[in-house]
Amino acid sequence: MRPPQTVQELLARAEALAGRTLGWLASQEGLDVPPDLRRHKGWIGTLLEAHLGATAGSRAEQDFPHLGVELKTLPVDREGKPTESTYVCIAPLDGSMARTWDACWVRQKLSRVLWIPIVTAPALQDRRIGAPVLWRPSPEEEAQLRADWESIAEAIHLGETWQLEARRGRALQLRPKAASSKELTWMLDEEGEWAQVNPRGFYLRTSFTRAMLRRHLAAR
DNA sequence: GTGTGATCATCT
């Protein structure tokens, strides 16, 4: 599908999908539904990207750069509560990460997100697409994200390799992001020496997206 | 080899 020209057009496309199953959408796109997601973890996201006209590929930018919108599918239970954390972007550990929140990648990606809930079901093909939510962080949400990011960024900038664990951050956290724990990347440690560590990514905690979605649905 | 799409698997 061609890229939407306006945010309104993108939203209209997403709204037209509400209530449809993944099986239906896959058939529209001429794709087979995998038996489960174990070996196809990104399948739902890729399916929605294709249908909504996101630029295919894995470039490090928003899905709809001309609209300033990032697309995220969000797995939810039958009550509409998110059941998984949400990957945001890689955390550069090699010293290339921005020094300020205003300049960082996380803020850019989360500045505007089109959330598409996917309601769980026993069979993948029967999962239903929920009503989309076009979101911008509220001042409170942004303040929390910023505080978490600054805390994490400080640990990285100080080279505290042992602080790269997931407990830090109430809304935003750091977690492994690699093919396996054996994969290594470089980071400057406290002594300024290059050390090898497992790559990390920024993730939104489930509690954060749960509150976000709940607040948004209550306001409709 | 890196980043995006994420969910899986294990431990507490």
Added chain:
DNA sequence: AGATGATCACAC
């Protein structure tokens, strides 16, 4: 059950 750490496929 929820959180943390581990992992899978694909594009470029």
